[in-house]
Amino acid sequence: MPGIQRKDLHYDLLVKNVRILDPEFQVLNDMDIAIQNGRISAIGKNLPGSADEVLSGKGLLAMPGLVDAHHHNAQQLLRAKPIDEYPMIWTRFLVPFESNMTAEDMEVSSRLSALEMIKGGTTAFADAGGPHMDMTALVTVESGMRGVIARSTMDMGGNIPDAMKCSAEENIRRTRELYDAWNGAGDGRVRIWFGIRQVMTCSEKLLRLTAEAASDLHTGMHAHLCEHKDEVSFCLTNYRMRPAAWLKETGCLGSNLLTAHNVVLSEEDITLLSDNHVGTVHCPRSNLTNHGFPKTPRMLEQGLSIGLGSDGAATSSLSLWDEVKVLRNGIIGYWGLPIFDPVVLPIPSLLRMMSQGGADAIMQGDDLGSIEVGKLADIIFIDVDQPHIMPTHNLPATLVEAVHAGDVKHSVINGKLVMKDRHVLTIDEEKVLYEAEKTMRDLSRRAGI
Numbered sequence: 066m067p068g069i070q071r072k073d074l075h076y077d078l079l080v081k082n083v084r085i086l087d088p089e090f091q092v093l094n095d096m097d098i099a100i101q102n103g104r105i106s107a108i109g110k111n112l113p114g115s116a117d118e119v120l121s122g123k124g125l126l127a128m129p130g131l132v133d134a135h136h137h138n139a140q141q142l143l144r145a146k147p148i149d150e151y152p153m154i155w156t157r158f159l160v161p162f163e164s165n166m167t168a169e170d171m172e173v174s175s176r177l178s179a180l181e182m183i184k185g186g187t188t189a190f191a192d193a194g195g196p197h198m199d200m201t202a203l204v205t206v207e208s209g210m211r212g213v214i215a216r217s218t219m220d221m222g223g224n225i226p227d228a229m230k231c232s233a234e235e236n237i238r239r240t241r242e243l244y245d246a247w248n249g250a251g252d253g254r255v256r257i258w259f260g261i262r263q264v265m266t267c268s269e270k271l272l273r274l275t276a277e278a279a280s281d282l283h284t285g286m287h288a289h290l291c292e293h294k295d296e297v298s299f300c301l302t303n304y305r306m307r308p309a310a311w312l313k314e315t316g317c318l319g320s321n322l323l324t325a326h327n328v329v330l331s332e333e334d335i336t337l338l339s340d341n342h343v344g345t346v347h348c349p350r351s352n353l354t355n356h357g358f359p360k361t362p363r364m365l366e367q368g369l370s371i372g373l374g375s376d377g378a379a380t381s382s383l384s385l386w387d388e389v390k391v392l393r394n395g396i397i398g399y400w401g402l403p404i405f406d407p408v409v410l411p412i413p414s415l416l417r418m419m420s421q422g423g424a425d426a427i428m429q430g431d432d433l434g435s436i437e438v439g440k441l442a443d444i445i446f447i448d449v450d451q452p453h454i455m456p457t458h459n460l461p462a463t464l465v466e467a468v469h470a471g472d473v474k475h476s477v478i479n480g481k482l483v484m485k486d487r488h489v490l491t492i493d494e495e496k497v498l499y500e501a502e503k504t505m506r507d508l509s510r511r512a513g514i
C-alpha cells in the first residue's frame with residue numbers, strides 16, 4: 066500500500082496465528098486475518114498493524130460462516146412435536162401452529178432461532194416464510210445475523226385455512242410492503258425475497274406475478290420444490306408437466322430462484338434446474354426421514370450448486386453439522402454402497418454445500434461463502450484442540466464427521482463479533498430461553514396441539 070507506513074495499518078479486528086480453511090478446502094497454518102469495515106482486508110503470515118480488537122487464533126480453525134439455506138423461523142417453538150407422529154403433520158400441527166402465531170410469538174421464536182444459529186456457527190439463513198416475517202427481520206437486525214427473508218405466499222389448497230391464504234395480488238402487495246420496510250436493513254444484512262410456498266398452494270397467476278415482481282425488484286424467490294411424490298403427481302395431473310417444468314412455464318425458473326429439498330427429481334428436472342442456474346438446497350434430515358434420498362451425485366455431475374438447509378427446528382435442530390453428517394452417510398449408503406463407490410460424495414463437496422453452495426443459493430456467492438480478501442467477513446472459529454477432533458490425518462474430513470455446533474468458539478458476521486468464547490454478545494440468552502418456554506406453552510394451548 067504505497068504512502069502508508071506499516072505501523073499506520075489499523076483494523077477493526079485482527080485474528081493472529083490461526084488455521085484457515087481456504088477456498089479449496091485445504092488448511093493453511095499460522096495465518097492472520099485482518100477485518101475492516103465489514104470485509105476481509107488482508108490474509109497472511111505475521112500481518113503488520115494494530116486493531117481495535119485482537120484475537121488469538123491458537124487452537125482455532127477459521128472457516129466461512131455456515132449458511133442455512135432453507136429455514137423456518139416460525140417453527141422454532143414446534144420443536145419435536147411432529148416426531149413419531151402419523152400423518153398429516155402439515156394439517157395436524159403446522160397449520161394450527163403457524164395460523165395461531167402472534168407477532169410477539171414470532172419475535173420470541175425468531176430470537177431463539179437466531180441464538181441457536183449463532184451458537185452453531187450459522188451466520189446466514191434463508192427463511193422460506195411464515196407469519197409476521199417483519200419480526201424475523203427485526204430480530205435479524207438486532208442479533209447481527211444475516212437473513213434472506215420471504216413471506217409465505219399461498220392462494221389455494223383445500224387444507225389451508227383462509228387466514229393463511231390471500232389473493233395473488235394481495236400476496237404480492239404484502240411482500241412488496243415487507244421489501245420496502247426491511248430490504249437492506251442492518252447494513253445490508255437483511256434481504257427480502259418473494260416466497261413460493263410450493264406449487265400445490267400457489268396458483269398459476271400467483272406464480273406469474275411473483276416472477277414478474279421479483280424481476281422488477283431484482284430480488285430472489287424461495288420455493289419448496291420436488292419435496293415429495295404428491296407434489297409431482299399434482300403437477301402432472303393438473304398441468305401435464307413436472308414441477309420444475311411448471312415453474313419454467315410460469316417464468317419462475319432462473320438464477321434468482323432458490324429451491325429447497327429437490328428430492329424427487331427426474332434426469333430431465335436436474336438438467337432443467339442446471340440449465341437455468343437455479344440455486345438448489347437439500348435438507349438432509351428432513352429429506353431422508355420423509356421423502357427419500359436425493360440424487361446428489363447426479364446433481365453435482367450436472368454442475369448444480371447445492372446448499373444445505375435445516376428446514377427449521379420442528380423435527381431436528383438448526384445444526385448444519387448434524388445435517389452434513391446425515392447427508393454424507395445417507396448418500397454413501399444409498400448411492401455409493403450398491404456400486405462400491407466410497408467417494409460418491411467427497412468431503413470438499415460437502416464442505417462446499419455448508420458454505421459457498423449456500424452463499425450461491427442466497428445469491429450472495431460473490432460476497433460470502435469463503436475466506437478471501439475482499440469478501441464480507443462472515444467467519445466462524447472452531448475450537449479444534451479437543452480429543453474428538455485432534456490429532457487428525459485430515460482436518461477437513463474431521464470437520465464434516467466429528468465437529469458439532471458446540472465446538473464453535475467465536476463468530477464474526479459482517480465484520481462484527483457476535484459470539485466470543487461461546488458468549489453471544491447480541492442476545493440475552495437467559496431471557497430468551499425463559500420467554501421461549503412460556504411462549505411455546507401459551508401458543509400450543511391456543512393452537513390446540
Ligand SMILES: [Zn+2]
Pocket residue numbers: 135136137193289325376
Ligand atoms: Zn421447508
